[in-house]
Structure formats: structure tokens, C-alpha cells
Amino acid sequence: MRRSLPQQIATAVLKDYIESGVLNSGDRLPSVRELERQYRASRSTILAALGILEQQGAIVRQHGLGCFVAEGTPTASSNRPPHFLGYISPSTDSELMLRIYEGVESAARLYDLHVLVASVCHDYNLERKQVARMIEAGCGAIVLSPTTRTPQQLVEDYLSREFLDFPIVLVDLAYPQHRRPRVVFDNYHAGYDVTTTLLRAGHTRIAIMRLNPDSEAGFACRHYAVEERFRGYCDALRHARIPLRDEYVWTLKKGSFHADLDAEYLDRLLALPHPPTALIALEDIAAMGVIELLLEHGVQVPEEIAVTGFDNLLPARNFHPAFPTTLPDFRKAGEIATWLAYSLMQGQTVEALTYVLPVPVHNRRLSLRRRPFSREKITLPE
Secondary structure (H helix, E strand, O other), X not given: OOOOHHHHHHHHHHHHHHHOOOOOOOOEOOOHHHHHHHHOOOHHHHXXXXXXXXXXXXXXXXXXXXXXXXXXXXXXXXXXXXXXXXXXXXXXXXXXXXXXXXXXXXXXXXXXXXEEEEEOOOOHHHXXXXXXXXHHOOOOEEEEOOOOOOHHHHHOOHHHOOOOOOOEEEEOOOOOOOOOOEEEEOHHHHHHHHHHHHHHOOOXXXXXXXEOOOOOOOOOOOOHHHHHHHHHHHHHHHHOOOOOOHHHEEEXXXXXXXXXXXXXXXXXXXXOOOOOOEEEOOOHHHHHHHHHHHHHOOOOOOOOOEEEOOOOOHHHOOOOOOOOEEOOOHHHHHHHHHHHHHHHHXXXXXXXXXXXXXXXXXXXOOOOOOOOOOOOXXXXXX
């Protein structure tokens, strides 16, 4: 998150003269003219920077005498706030988690924070241990992208019972039960807008993929983002006066984003008296898998069945045929989460508990046409 020039200079003055120990409580800062030369800034910018420091209580101004370090301002001889920030993600092989980390690392540099990183391999119990380890390691706050929860884990969630006085900011996958500052995406409107995009294109028979909440493994039993998208899908159909059809809901048996797609279920979809003319996949990788299966069946995409994804994942950007997706800014989510974490480290009160980021639809267009597979074309019944 880019700060203004006065904010940058205020931070530099605080670091160069106060936190470094060059000046102690009651000492006088250099004059405005001297600060102009040192930081190569205009008089108005320096005055604005000093105003920021005065509002923060770091300095006091005495008319005609100058600016002085306020009593009680932390200096090199004081106990400084922790300068380590923890970042915990469900996995290290996720493109989305790496985008969040880019934002965390970028913002952390602005606040002179060192980032400690840990992964939990989608293990709820390991996540709790990593939080405890980060605190023991001296982190002043943690940015956490929680792993998915089972219903029982949500009831007994450690985030609602433990570490309550420690600043933990949740990013991306966060549940309403988590009474923590969080940065999330508007997945409800993502599902609603993708469905509306298909409706406006003339599709009235729209299928959708979702994770199995009753999976034996329980991996994705309460994947809040996916369920919010499904809720948006249902509402978009209802507002268009189109009934929800159970046979159009493709539930993945294994309850995982990375489960192998069930070709038999696709066969059943295509064999319906009125098969869908569009399908909303879990995300871009699943969309690519569905498109490949459809092409193998001789179904033209998007002419006979349109497919959409989510998240604008890198492997899908040059995939043909191109398909619509969404554009969530995961880097920005990491930046905002880091700003919240830093504010909490400084003892500030955040203005809102939940920050919701928009998820615009990206309607990719083909830049290169290719001929469909030379297989016998299937004529779908109306």
C-alpha cells in the first residue's frame, strides 16, 4: 500500500532521530529548514510530516522554539514493539497463497517488518501449532489464511477461544464465527455476477460445481468461499425466475479442489433431456479440466456449452478456448491485512472488523481460434 510523501518522511524522522536513540525525550528536533535539506522536500511537506508525528504523540511543538521529542515516546532505550510479522498459509503450492504473500511482503517492507512464513499443509491442528510457534518466536502480529474447517472444528475453533489478546488478521478464507479482523472477497457477488453474465448471454440451463459438504475426508466440508458463490448462483437464478435444478449441481465426491473430475457425472449431464448450455466450475483449473472432457466428448466450447471459472489463475490465461473468470486481487488483500496487523501492533484500533474486496468478472475473449477436435459432433437434444 503506497503511503504519501509526508507519511514516508514522518516515518523516516521517527526512525532516524527517535527510535535510533539520537534524541531522547525532551530533546529538540532539527529545524524545518534543516529537515528540508536532509530529506530534500518542500517546507509544506516537512510541516505535514511533523503534523503527523504530532498527531501520533511522538513530538510536541512549542511556538517559537521548535519541535521536541514527547515524554514517553519509545526510543532506542525503550521497549520497542516487535518487528516480526508472521504469515501462515494452508499450503506452499497454491498460486493464490503466493499472491497474498507478495502483498504481505511488499507492505511489510514499508513498515520495516521482517516476515516469518509457515505452511500447515491444510492441517487444522498444525495451523494452531504454527500460530503458537510464531508467537513464541517474537512476532508482533500474524496474518493468517485459515485452512478449511469441519463443522466440529468450527464449534471448537481455537481462533475463538485462544490467543484472544494477540493480533491475528485473517485473509481470504475466514468464517463468520471468527471474531477477528479479516480481509475477505465478495464471493457471494462473484457467484451472482458470473451467473448473471451467463444469463445475459442467453443461457437459462446453467450447471454449477460445488464441494461435497458430506465428504468422508471432510476436507472441504465448510469451504465458505465456495458456499457463498453457490448462494449467489441460487439467488441469480431466483431473481431471473429460473428454478434451481438439482441435476445441474455437480457435487465433487472427494470434496477437494484437486479431485479428479468425474467423467461419468459429465456423461449424465450430457444425457439429460435438457442438458445445460453453461457450467460454472469451482475455479480455473477445474474449468480447464471440464473443457478438456467436453472436447473429448465432441462437444464444442463455448458454442454448445460455455464454461466459466474463478480466480484468474496463471495456467488458464493462455488456455484455449478462453473462458470467463474473475479477478480477485489477492496481492491487495495481503497488503491490507499487513496494514491491519501493523496497526494492531502499534496499539491502534481498526475501523472495521471485516474488509470485503470486490471480485469483478473478467470475460476473456479468444485472441486465436483453433479448430475443434475432428470427432463426430454430438447433437444435444432440446
